[in-house]
Amino acid sequence: MYIVCMDMEGIITPEIWIEFSEAVGIPELALTTRDEPDYDKLMKHRMDLLNANGYGLKEIQEVISKMDPLPGARAFLDDLRSFAQVVVLSDTFTQFAMPLMEKLGWPTLFCNKLTVDNEGKISGYVMRTQGSTKLSAVKALQSTGFKTIAVGDSFNDLAMIRASQAGFLFRSTEAIKKDNPDIPAVETYEDLMKGIKTILG
Amino acid sequence: MYIVCMDMEGIITPEIWIEFSEAVGIPELALTTRDEPDYDKLMKHRMDLLNANGYGLKEIQEVISKMDPLPGARAFLDDLRSFAQVVVLSDTFTQFAMPLMEKLGWPTLFCNKLTVDNEGKISGYVMRTQGSTKLSAVKALQSTGFKTIAVGDSFNDLAMIRASQAGFLFRSTEAIKKDNPDIPAVETYEDLMKGIKTILG
Numbered sequence: 001m002y003i004v005c006m007d008m009e010g011i012i013t014p015e016i017w018i019e020f021s022e023a024v025g026i027p028e029l030a031l032t033t034r035d036e037p038d039y040d041k042l043m044k045h046r047m048d049l050l051n052a053n054g055y056g057l058k059e060i061q062e063v064i065s066k067m068d069p070l071p072g073a074r075a076f077l078d079d080l081r082s083f084a085q086v087v088v089l090s091d092t093f094t095q096f097a098m099p100l101m102e103k104l105g106w107p108t109l110f111c112n113k114l115t116v117d118n119e120g121k122i123s124g125y126v127m128r129t130q131g132s133t134k135l136s137a138v139k140a141l142q143s144t145g146f147k148t149i150a151v152g153d154s155f156n157d158l159a160m161i162r163a164s165q166a167g168f169l170f171r172s173t174e175a176i177k178k179d180n181p182d183i184p185a186v187e188t189y190e191d192l193m194k195g196i197k198t199i200l201g
Numbered sequence: 202m203y204i205v206c207m208d209m210e211g212i213i214t215p216e217i218w219i220e221f222s223e224a225v226g227i228p229e230l231a232l233t234t235r236d237e238p239d240y241d242k243l244m245k246h247r248m249d250l251l252n253a254n255g256y257g258l259k260e261i262q263e264v265i266s267k268m269d270p271l272p273g274a275r276a277f278l279d280d281l282r283s284f285a286q287v288v289v290l291s292d293t294f295t296q297f298a299m300p301l302m303e304k305l306g307w308p309t310l311f312c313n314k315l316t317v318d319n320e321g322k323i324s325g326y327v328m329r330t331q332g333s334t335k336l337s338a339v340k341a342l343q344s345t346g347f348k349t350i351a352v353g354d355s356f357n358d359l360a361m362i363r364a365s366q367a368g369f370l371f372r373s374t375e376a377i378k379k380d381n382p383d384i385p386a387v388e389t390y391e392d393l394m395k396g397i398k399t400i401l402g
Contacts, residue, residue: 001295001314001329081307083299094202098284106282108309110345113202128202128346136345144311144341145329 007152008090012073023063037155056120076189089134135159166199208353209291213274224264238356257321277390290335335361367400
C-alpha cells in the first residue's frame with residue numbers, strides 16, 4: 001500500500017515567505033529552502049528581519065488569508081485523494097498553513113509550530129522532530145507498512161524522496177535537478193499525476 | 202503537536218459487515234471486532250460465509266454504495282479538521298472504505314487491502330503490518346513527533362488508546378467500558394469534541 005507525501009510550498013501552495021516579502025517590500029524575506037539549505041539559519045534570519053521591521057504573526061496571517069493554493073492544486077489533490085492516501089509534509093507552521101489547507105479541502109498536514117510572544121511577535125519555532133521532519137515522517141509511514149511516494153522541490157525534500165520507494169521533483173530549481181538527475185523531474189500536475197499513477201499501477 | 206487517530210466503523214461510519222449481513226440476511230456476518238477479538242479468525246469466518254453463499258466483492262460494494270456515514274460524523278470531522286490533524290485508523294479495506302471516505306470529505310485513511318480472485322471472490326486480505334495495525338500507526342505517528350489522541354470502540358482499539366497520550370471509548374460495549382474504567386467513555390460527538398478540545402487546550 002502506497003501513501004503519497006507531498007511537500008506544500010511550491011508544490012500545492014505558493015511560497016508563503018515570498019508572498020509576504022512582496023507584500024511588505026522586504027526582498028530578503030524571499031529566501032526559501034531552495035536558496036538556503038540550513039533551515040535554522042534561514043528561520044533565524046527571517047525572525048530577525050520581521051522583528052527589525054515590526055512585523056508579527058498577525059501581519060503575516062493577513063497576507064496568507066489573501067493567498068490561494070497554486071492554480072490546479074485543488075483539482076490535482078481532489079483527484080489524487082479519490083484513489084490514493086495523501087499526507088502533506090511541510091516545514092511550515094500550523095499558524096501559517098491552516099487557511100491554505102482549508103482551501104485545499106483539509107488534506108492531512110504534518111508540519112511544525114511557531115511560538116509567539118505576548119506582543120504577537122514570532123519568538124521562535126518548534127520543529128516536530130530533530131533533523132529532517134519530512135524524512136522522519138516518511139520513515140514513520142514506512143514503519144507502519146506503507147510504501148511512500150514523495151514529491152518536493154527543495155533541498156529539504158531530497159532526503160524524503162531518496163528514502164521513498166518513488167519520488168518526484170516538482171517545479172524544482174535547475175541546480176537541484178542537475179545535481180539529482182536520477183529523480184524524475186516534472187513541471188505540471190498532469191505529468192505528476194501520470195507518474196504517480198504509473199507507480200500505483 | 203497532537204494528531205487525532207479515529208477508528209472508522211462504529212465511530213464515523215456504520216459497521217460495514219453488520220449492514221451487509223442485514224442486506225443479504227446472513228446473521229452470522231454481523232459479528233465484528235467488538236464480538237470476536239481475533240481478527241484473522243473473524244475474517245476467515247466472514248470469507249467462508251461469503252464464498253458459501255456466492256457473494257463477492259461486487260455485492261458488498263453495492264451495499265456499501267448505499268451506506269452513509271453515521272449521522273453527525275461529517276459535521277464532527279469537518280469541525281475537528283479545521284483546527285486539528287486527523288487520521289482514520291481502521292482494519293477495514295480500501296475496497297470497502299473509499300466510498301465512505303468520499304462522503305466524509307476524504308480524511309486520510311490508514312487501512313488494509315483485500316485480495317480478490319479473477320471471479321471477484323474475496324480470496325484473502327493483506328494487513329499493512331503484523332500485529333495491531335492501529336497500534337503500529339500510533340507508534341509511527343509518535344516516532345515523527347506527534348502526541349496522539351485515539352478514539353475507538355472495540356477490542357482492537359484498546360492498544361492504540363493505551364499507547365496514546367489520551368484516548369476515548371466512543372459508543373463502546375458495556376463489557377469493554379466495564380473492563381476499561383480508566384478510559385473516558387463518551388456516547389455523543391458533542392462530548393467527544395469537548396474531550397478532545399480539553400486535551401488540545
